Amino acid sequence: MRGVDLEELRAHLTEFIAHKRLETEVKLSLVAHPRNLEYVPGVYEQWRDLVQHIKVSPRLGLAEEPGQPPLCMEPWRGNLNFYTNGEVSPCCCDWFTELSIGNVAEQPLDEIVHGERYKRLLENFLRGEVPNLCLYCREFTVEGAPLRLRKRWPKP
Numbered sequence: 001m002r003g004v005d006l007e008e009l010r011a012h013l014t015e016f017i018a019h020k021r022l023e024t025e026v027k028l029s030l031v032a033h034p035r036n037l038e039y040v041p042g043v044y045e046q047w048r049d050l051v052q053h054i055k056v057s058p059r060l061g062l063a064e065e066p067g068q069p070p071l072c073m074e075p076w077r078g079n080l081n082f083y084t085n086g087e088v089s090p091c092c093c094d095w096f097t098e099l100s101i102g103n104v105a106e107q108p109l110d111e112i113v114h115g116e117r118y119k120r121l122l123e124n125f126l127r128g129e130v131p132n133l134c135l136y137c138r139e140f141t142v143e144g145a146p147l148r149l150r151k152r153w154p155k156p
């Protein structure tokens with residue numbers, strides 16, 4: 001959808017795999033959205049000879065009104081986003097660093113990753129106490145597209 005030539009991508013990936021370390025695993029990650037739904041079910045068959053992992057994420061967007069806290073695995077998946085002011089956030093939707101877990105200009109990254117702020121963020125998520133941004137976060141859900149986790153907390 002972003003204009004990438006998939007054949008060319010496959011050729012580059014094949015070349016990379018020929019030279020990578022044995023222990024390096026390759027993960028294909030894509031976002032499911034209304035315009036690529038037809039393609040999503042075939043991704044496994046088309047790429048499983050090259051990659052060890054395939055992840056399909058829902059498209060995320062923001063809602064007008066806040067909703068129930070989401071059950072979201074984004075902060076756990078090891079995705080770190082670095083901002084030009086040094087802030088570090090575990091969510092790529094966190095445009096204004098509301099979920100910041102530290103700043104690399106002030107602290108080494110390993111301290112940030114193992115630090116109190118990150119731990120507190122994850123604990124709060126488990127309790128359903130999420131940053132305001134998350135209350136507006138909405139996933140594009142669709143039948144047949146495997147989502148990462150249940151979309152919402154179970155109703156009490």
Ligand code: SF4
Pocket residue numbers: 060070072073074075091092093094133134135137138
């Ligand atoms: S904004 Fe919050 S709920 Fe949405 S993807 Fe990021 S961490 Fe998850």
